[in-house]
Amino acid sequence: MDLKSGSSSNSRNIGYGGRKLCACRLPAKIFTAWTDKNPGRKFFGCELYKEGGNDPCSYFEWFDKEEVYGWPKRALIEARDEIREKKKRISELTATVNFLRMELEKQKPEKPGCSNGDEKSICNAFVKLLSKVEVMDHM
Structure with a gap:
């Protein structure tokens, strides 16, 4: 059209x-x-x-017969661009969260009823993965 x-x-x-x-x-x-x-x-x-x-x-x-001019037009364009940028960032963060979830699943012990030591090692592994992702994110 x-x-x-x-x-x-x-x-x-x-x-x-x-x-x-x-x-x-x-x-x-x-x-x-x-x-x-x-x-x-x-x-x-x-x-x-x-x-x-x-x-x-x-x-x-x-629908509306008049075109928008001046500062309202600039404000709408800026808002549109900001929303697009935030949607892009949300998409990137969602991909990072999904990656971290997959990596965390790999770290989970296969036996139910793990000890506190196992949970601590999983948390430590998660923190290490998060650090790696933050480094990759800033590259």
Whole structure:
């Protein structure tokens, strides 16, 4: 779907009950644009848009009629970028936690009812693994 196309809104895009319909005659969904030009701006589009779109249907209409300018636009772009960076960091930390869990499982004794000494050695091994990961993380 080309987001640069003009509005395709007219009377034929209004369905039963006043709901907007796309060219496929499906109820239009509201999406949020996160481009640098239109951060946080809502638009109507074909409900198949997120699933790869429906090639013949290029229905697009801004929900809000005005583009965002000035500091609100900059703030939205900064917030978007910060969220993307945090999602990336969360993904990296999740991978580290999963790695540590696997390594800890390798350290667990196979016999149930281990002594306190065994638990202490497992904790020490975990701390060593954590130190290794922190060193790798700073490389």
